[in-house]
Amino acid sequence: MQLRRLLTRTSLILLSLLTCYQATATTDLLVEKKRFELDAFTTFGGKTIKQLQVGWESYGKLNNAKDNVILITHYFSASSHAAGKYTPNDTTPGYWDAIIGPGKAIDTNKYFVLSVDTLANLNAFDPNVITTGPASINPDTGKAYGLTFPVVTIRDFVNVQKALLANLGITKLHAVIGASMGSMQALDWATAYPDWVPRMISVIGSGQSDAWTTALLEQWAIPIRLDKNWANGDYYDGERPLQGLTAALMFITQDALTPAFFNTTGESMQYSAMEEGPLNDINKSHSIVTWLHDRAENRSKLMDANHLLYLVRASQLYMAGHSDNLREALAQVKAKTLFLPSSNDLLLMPYLAKDSSDTLQALGNNTHYQELSGNLGHLNGVLGISQSAKQISSFLQE
Amino acid sequence: MQLRRLLTRTSLILLSLLTCYQATATTDLLVEKKRFELDAFTTFGGKTIKQLQVGWESYGKLNNAKDNVILITHYFSASSHAAGKYTPNDTTPGYWDAIIGPGKAIDTNKYFVLSVDTLANLNAFDPNVITTGPASINPDTGKAYGLTFPVVTIRDFVNVQKALLANLGITKLHAVIGASMGSMQALDWATAYPDWVPRMISVIGSGQSDAWTTALLEQWAIPIRLDKNWANGDYYDGERPLQGLTAALMFITQDALTPAFFNTTGESMQYSAMEEGPLNDINKSHSIVTWLHDRAENRSKLMDANHLLYLVRASQLYMAGHSDNLREALAQVKAKTLFLPSSNDLLLMPYLAKDSSDTLQALGNNTHYQELSGNLGHLNGVLGISQSAKQISSFLQE
Numbered sequence: 001m002q003l004r005r006l007l008t009r010t011s012l013i014l015l016s017l018l019t020c021y022q023a024t025a026t027t028d029l030l031v032e033k034k035r036f037e038l039d040a041f042t043t044f045g046g047k048t049i050k051q052l053q054v055g056w057e058s059y060g061k062l063n064n065a066k067d068n069v070i071l072i073t074h075y076f077s078a079s080s081h082a083a084g085k086y087t088p089n090d091t092t093p094g095y096w097d098a099i100i101g102p103g104k105a106i107d108t109n110k111y112f113v114l115s116v117d118t119l120a121n122l123n124a125f126d127p128n129v130i131t132t133g134p135a136s137i138n139p140d141t142g143k144a145y146g147l148t149f150p151v152v153t154i155r156d157f158v159n160v161q162k163a164l165l166a167n168l169g170i171t172k173l174h175a176v177i178g179a180s181m182g183s184m185q186a187l188d189w190a191t192a193y194p195d196w197v198p199r200m201i202s203v204i205g206s207g208q209s210d211a212w213t214t215a216l217l218e219q220w221a222i223p224i225r226l227d228k229n230w231a232n233g234d235y236y237d238g239e240r241p242l243q244g245l246t247a248a249l250m251f252i253t254q255d256a257l258t259p260a261f262f263n264t265t266g267e268s269m270q271y272s273a274m275e276e277g278p279l280n281d282i283n284k285s286h287s288i289v290t291w292l293h294d295r296a297e298n299r300s301k302l303m304d305a306n307h308l309l310y311l312v313r314a315s316q317l318y319m320a321g322h323s324d325n326l327r328e329a330l331a332q333v334k335a336k337t338l339f340l341p342s343s344n345d346l347l348l349m350p351y352l353a354k355d356s357s358d359t360l361q362a363l364g365n366n367t368h369y370q371e372l373s374g375n376l377g378h379l380n381g382v383l384g385i386s387q388s389a390k391q392i393s394s395f396l397q398e
Numbered sequence: 399m400q401l402r403r404l405l406t407r408t409s410l411i412l413l414s415l416l417t418c419y420q421a422t423a424t425t426d427l428l429v430e431k432k433r434f435e436l437d438a439f440t441t442f443g444g445k446t447i448k449q450l451q452v453g454w455e456s457y458g459k460l461n462n463a464k465d466n467v468i469l470i471t472h473y474f475s476a477s478s479h480a481a482g483k484y485t486p487n488d489t490t491p492g493y494w495d496a497i498i499g500p501g502k503a504i505d506t507n508k509y510f511v512l513s514v515d516t517l518a519n520l521n522a523f524d525p526n527v528i529t530t531g532p533a534s535i536n537p538d539t540g541k542a543y544g545l546t547f548p549v550v551t552i553r554d555f556v557n558v559q560k561a562l563l564a565n566l567g568i569t570k571l572h573a574v575i576g577a578s579m580g581s582m583q584a585l586d587w588a589t590a591y592p593d594w595v596p597r598m599i600s601v602i603g604s605g606q607s608d609a610w611t612t613a614l615l616e617q618w619a620i621p622i623r624l625d626k627n628w629a630n631g632d633y634y635d636g637e638r639p640l641q642g643l644t645a646a647l648m649f650i651t652q653d654a655l656t657p658a659f660f661n662t663t664g665e666s667m668q669y670s671a672m673e674e675g676p677l678n679d680i681n682k683s684h685s686i687v688t689w690l691h692d693r694a695e696n697r698s699k700l701m702d703a704n705h706l707l708y709l710v711r712a713s714q715l716y717m718a719g720h721s722d723n724l725r726e727a728l729a730q731v732k733a734k735t736l737f738l739p740s741s742n743d744l745l746l747m748p749y750l751a752k753d754s755s756d757t758l759q760a761l762g763n764n765t766h767y768q769e770l771s772g773n774l775g776h777l778n779g780v781l782g783i784s785q786s787a788k789q790i791s792s793f794l795q796e
Binding site (some may be wrong): 044045147149151153208209210211212213214215216218219222223226227228233243244247250251254258259262263265266267271272273274275278279280281282283285286288289292309310313316317318319322323324346349351 | 721
């Protein structure tokens with residue numbers, strides 16, 4: 001059957017991707033999380049956050065001219081841990097370790113590569129993440145903010161990064177590069193601070209959250225708000241809304257992958273539509289659902305449900321330039337740009353990057369567009385990024 | 399911009415589709431809901447349902463030979479109201495009124511067209527629907543079944559239909575035709591009772607629920623189970639879980655449509671990523687989300703949340719033939735088959751129909767495959783069905 005052939009091919013591709021990933025992950029770039037603090041920060045919406053702090057990491061060395069800086073902006077469920085390991089025994093390196101490191105596409109022998117935890121970072125309870133968000137203590141009350149934390153935007157993530165760079169004496173980037181929600185920050189950087197950004201790479205990205213994307217993102221927020229433990233976001237003294245958060249993570253996982261990936265996974269677990277458990281009991285689930293649930297539940301432990309709501313909102317409010325006119329904002333861009341969407345992305349479909357790239361081209365920008373392949377959908381931009389290593393490397397050198 | 403051109407084209411296509419729909423809807427085929435009862439019914443899972451009743455409708459006349467019967471099997475959120483109006487003033491005709499009626503593709507001057515409400519029909523509180531499911535009174539206890547209602551399958555819907563046909567003295571169909579969950583029933587009919595089915599049309603359908611589809615369907619069940627009013631399905635004496643049900647309907651609506659449709663809708667409501675409400679208040683939503691929510695909330699009033707869970711389960715348990723081997727089941731099919739998936743369907747993607755069609759072709763079946771176009775995704779198979787009118791008409795005459 002054609003489907004079976006497709007699945008077999010998918011398995012091979014996945015295997016080769018994962019092998020690649022393991023192979024490149026063996027170079028041990030040891031990294032540490034650093035802390036950046038601001039006494040006060042004014043959000044795009046005009047609210048003040050006191051005693052703001054975020055974590056950051058860097059790979060490579062800042063040169064004397066301070067002109068070799070590449071900023072990596074992270075995706076929705078990630079942190080500033082883009083590359084390297086915290087200890088030699090660390091089993092999982094940073095998410096883009098395949099392209100960031102000595103001699104790699106983003107060569108830390110040349111560049112000072114830097115990444116910053118966003119505000120309201122999803123992994124609020126991960127000891128390797130430092131963030132300020134609804135789960136943080138409000139210094140005015142001594143209690144967790146909950147929903148009294150102001151709405152934050154992609155622009156706020158950009159402005160915190162800019163404050164950190166300024167604090168390091170940096171006045172210009174060599175490039176900004178990000179995947180997914182990181183791509184939103186990268187393109188917003190290029191529109192808001194064009195003199196800072198000579199090169200911008202958007203991976204699995206978009207120029208704005210259109211009506212479709214905003215509604216899709218809302219699907220991640222809905223189960224959290226339905227969880228009885230959520231309590232309008234004021235749950236920090238009680239039970240956390242982990243069922244709602246687990247559901248949101250299940251949705252995110254599926255949105256970021258593809259039928260080909262799920263069906264290969266199902267095949268390996270001998271998944272069958274006619275499983276006995278769910279046939280005989282409405283409260284039992286098919287094995288693929290249990291697999292998704294258990295992985296999500298495990299991941300939820302270090303994450304905060306309110307933080308997820310705030311990241312959904314930041315992503316929904318995204319239009320590069322944060323104005324009401326994307327074309328005018330893109331007209332501000334001075335950077336050479338590279339868009340790398342994934343052909344079979346079901347979350348941020350390629351038309352989103354294509355639209356921005358086409359507009360930039362019409363505006364006379366030096367823009368490049370190339371679709372990633374592989375059967376991981378949106379995650380081709382994370383787990384399959386090594387396929388673009390040469391293109392990224394060349395783009396950065398020009 | 400390319401996107402804007404695409405959206406404008408989409409609006410035109412939508413407009414022409416809707417115009418078509420209105421135009422064909424003006425022929426007033428008046429119909430009435432009838433009731434079919436069974437004292438006892440044994441489910442595929444081996445449980446007994448007492449005093450089962452379902453509603454049914456028919457269009458056209460049964461001939462003396464009783465060999466002009468076309469069975470229409472309905473989709474997830476529909477009922478047996480496939481065509482016609484209940485009263486001359488009825489504003490909305492049955493969902494496939496564009497192709498069922500006097501002189502139409504499924505010509506009621508020739509055929510006796512019949513459709514039956516499924517068990518656990520979603521529209522449990524619609525006065526025009528008759529169904530038996532979790533919201534029904536269990537004759538043994540005098541209380542609503544809730545989750546004590548047995549799991550039901552696509553095969554059970556088929557077997558109830560077969561019992562009704564037998565009761566009418568019918569021993570063979572001219573054709574069985576269904577969209578989406580209706581396609582599951584149609585193809586299961588052709589595998590389970592091949593001597594009954596000389597022609598089968600699967601619209602926006604599949605041969606089985608693979609791991610991807612099962613996980614996607616589970617997304618519709620999750621918000622209901624999270625709603626505090628759901629109470630493990632035992633809510634019939636208290637508040638109904640309408641928030642969870644509304645969320646499920648929002649997900650279903652989005653899964654059944656496309657970015658092009660949403661973005662056209664967003665455009666018409668002057669949707670903007672940077673709306674003031676959601677920028678200033680985490681509890682306010684973008685206009686596209688409010689639009690989706692309000693429509694879903696309104697629809698939820700006549701629907702039952704447990705029924706939705708049971709329809710999700712029936713769809714998850716679907717493999718044509720209800721065995722563990724799809725190919726063997728398809729080898730039983732004697733029908734000439736026609737598959738009409740939708741090119742841009744994000745819910746039941748075309749590969750699902752293609753796989754069954756390819757397998758049938760390899761088995762020597764007289765099978766036909768044609769993708770529906772339009773910008774409505776899955777709903778091209780409902781609102782856009784008139785594009786296939788000629789093909790369906792020819793297929794039925796051969």
